[in-house]
Amino acid sequence: MQTVDTSHAEGVLELRRALEQIARGCETTLGGPFLLGLRPTCDRTVIEGRLRKTAEARALIESEPPPPYGSVRDVAEPVRMAGKGALVPGTQLFRIAETLTGMQRLRTWLDRSRASAPTLCALGQAIP
Numbered sequence: 001m002q003t004v005d006t007s008h009a010e011g012v013l014e015l016r017r018a019l020e021q022i023a024r025g026c027e028t029t030l031g032g033p034f035l036l037g038l039r040p041t042c043d044r045t046v047i048e049g050r051l052r053k054t055a056e057a058r059a060l061i062e063s064e065p066p067p068p069y070g071s072v073r074d075v076a077e078p079v080r081m082a083g084k085g086a087l088v089p090g091t092q093l094f095r096i097a098e099t100l101t102g103m104q105r106l107r108t109w110l111d112r113s114r115a116s117a118p119t120l121c122a123l124g125q126a127i128p
Contacts, residue, residue, distance in 0.1 A: 004042045010040065019036055020036065022035060023036055028069065029074050030073070049119070053120060056118075056120045057120060068105070069106045071098040071101070071102045072102040072106075073098070075096045100128065103128060110123070111124060
């Protein structure tokens with residue numbers, strides 16, 4: 001696949017500014033950085049995959065709003081430290097528990113939507 005320079009189009013379309021505005025509305029602290037890391041592509045497979053996920057997500061949200069998962073936070077660092085045997089403060093343990101609960105709610109919601117959103121359901125299977 002040939003690499004295409006999209007920097008001119010990104011500048012003209014003010015893509016970075018648009019992504020930053022959308023990122024401010026992300027439900028979780030993980031969503032914004034993920035969104036800002038996305039780059040335009042000309043790869044048909046990637047484009048089709050993104051469109052499929054978007055279509056499934058829109059249909060799901062329109063039929064049944066997702067469960068609350070705003071409590072999901074980036075807890076990678078305290079989990080990594082705990083894995084090395086470090087003591088984790090109670091507030092961090094609480095955030096880890098909140099995050100796991102929110103992730104489980106989201107996975108359950110996606111599991112119920114297996115027939116109408118197979119791509120998103122497959123992604124949900126990776127949620128602990």
